Amino acid sequence: MVARVRTVAFQGIDVLPVDAEVQIAQGLPAFNVVGLPDKAVRESRDRVHAALTAIGLGVPPKRITVNLAPADLAKEGSHFDLPIALGMLIAMGAIESDAAASYAVLGELGLDGRINAVSGVLPAAIHAASNELGLICPAAQGGEAAWAGEIDVVAPTDLIALINHLKGTQVLSPPEPRIAESNERALDLKDIKGQETAKRALEVAAAGGHNLLMVGPPGSGKSMLAARLPGILPPLDPAEALEVSMIHSLAGSLNEGRLIRKRPFRDPHHSASLPALVGGGLRARPGEVSLAHLGVLFLDELPEFQRQTLESLRQPMETGRVTIARANAHVTYPARVQLVAAMNPCRCGHLDDASLACGKAPRCALDYQSRISGPLFDRIDLHVDVPAVAAADLSLPPPAEGSAEVGARVAAARAIQTARYRDHGIRTNAEADGELLDQVATPEPDGVKLLTQAVERFKLSARGYHRVLRVARTLADLEGSAAVKRVHVAEALSYRRIAPAR
Incomplete structure (x- = not known):
């Protein structure tokens, strides 16, 4: 019998599906992990062995093979501990084969069976939600996974609690999403x-x-x-x-x-x-x-x-x-x-x-x-x-004027930009470019004349020209002006480094 547990691997911001396959077969006692594991993944066999022993489940003296598929994808990190352990429990008959079939699983095991925090729980939860799966993760990160939306999150503190939940003898409460709060004094x-x-x-x-x-x-x-x-x-x-x-x-x-x-x-x-x-x-x-x-x-x-x-x-x-x-x-x-x-x-x-x-x-x-x-x-x-x-x-x-007053003007200007670029996939004037920048930031005729003279006189590059336009557009937004005027172009040019000293 081959037990399969879903998990994930990370490649930058991308989350890739991985299956942890566990086979317990006759032969000389061995515990092998294959599928391009790094050192942290290879060491998982010792953590899994110790964790199962700590909860009273002896690992059978047989040939145990763990394959992390697809085998040509490099696997990194300690979050493969928990899916490997669940695969072992299924292969040993300790839990039903379909108990974790609808979940993606990640977590690091302590030697005493505790489930420790790992990195990447939030993107893993979003990936699981997009594939209509639940997520099993460490209790310390249940609040993180809960932000993925309508998703069944199981966040146990240890392996015993997870086994009891999957067998139906214990029900773990779903975690609540949490927001970081800063207690630092705001600088003004x-x-x-x-x-x-x-x-x-x-x-x-x-x-x-x-x-x-x-x-x-x-x-x-x-x-x-x-x-x-x-x-x-x-x-x-x-x-x-x-x-x-x-x-x-x-x-x-x-x-x-x-x-x-x-x-x-x-x-x-x-x-x-x-x-x-x-x-x-x-x-x-x-x-x-x-x-x-x-x-x-x-x-x-x-x-x-x-x-x-x-x-x-x-x-x-x-x-x-x-x-x-x-x-x-x-x-x-x-x-x-x-x-x-x-x-x-x-x-x-x-x-x-x-x-x-x-x-x-x-x-x-x-x-x-x-x-x-x-x-x-x-x-x-x-x-x-x-x-x-x-x-x-x-x-x-x-x-008399502090961060609150300045922040209000900034928020108003950002709101204008959010409305302007809602259909263009950008957020601020600093990201505007090409034809879109020409549409929203072309100055009035006297402003165009001033900018043209500045480009010729100070040898501004094409990049410098467009950055002046972006700053002028922001100055107009701060003023609440729909048009980019000459005064906005003049102030934007005053912030430009014309000729770096050499």
Whole structure:
């Protein structure tokens, strides 16, 4: 008899069906796992053996073969423990052969029979729901699986509870969907005195999902501004929350299986490697750019990142996805992020202050800024100088307008964009391109004339031209204007980096 239990394998964000086939036959005692298993899957035989022994079921001294089909698909992860154990129980006659036939199963076993958390439960649940199956998963992640919709979720704490549920002697209550709650104090723009130009640029970036670069001396407030960007962004809508939570589920970073509703904010250190930033490694895990999907990726001290690491961001910034190429597979993760970067004008940071600047100025600025390529600069929509804050500004009372007021304007502009692009599969002005961008962002005649003159005079690239149009469209949305006017084009051009220093 061959027992079959449904489970899944992960290839990037894609979920692939896998059958765990278990055969117990006569022969010399052996326990073999085949079907291109990795080390974690091969070690499952020891965990399964110990777990079955812990609940009082001895493994028969026969030849046990576990095949993970299809056999030509690489299997990775410890979530195959539970389907293998269920297959063993069916093959041994401990439970009926059809007891788990309508479920997809995943979970890691402890040596005492406990079912431990694994990564990827949410996408597995969505896959099961699309195939009209239920899901058996660890109890710690039942709330995560419950978000998949109308699906029968069984979330036991241990193997005994699962066996009793499948035999009908115990009924496990269906888990309730849960949402992550943040207890952190919200950072407010009222904390920042002065820097009105930078605050305006931050508002424009939030409203249209634009990339932003802030350049200024140390202590001018660049990191403070970036940290307050999530406070003015609208929360994720239900579809976006599911999309973001799927990536974090694959990375194993969903806290207690709770769905994420707050936009991600990732700020990796400048020593981050290329696989850490864009994804990769032994199991092609999602990187920071994917974990920040539909949120903010903040890169402080931008020129201090490795040149190759920064250049790897150029494609995700354009396409909204990152593809990790391997010899046997290509793994793709979503990566629609809003890049916010900060940097000093030079290594010492005091280029504009003769009393503090080093003796190499301005040559040090040319060398320092040349670490960032022109094509990367060209992909950043908004460039803003953040000068040192004057003592007079520091002594002023907190500003009257904070994150709540700015966030309301951002939400109104985002609502306009949601309605505009509802039938086009995009969310913000930063994603508009081609004929659609021409339809929604072509300025009035005097605005077209100004933009044409700027392109000719400052030698803007075609990419730069279209990014100016996108920013101008966002400025019009913030004002509630249906037309893109000359004043909107003029402000958008003021944020453009015309000629990076070399």
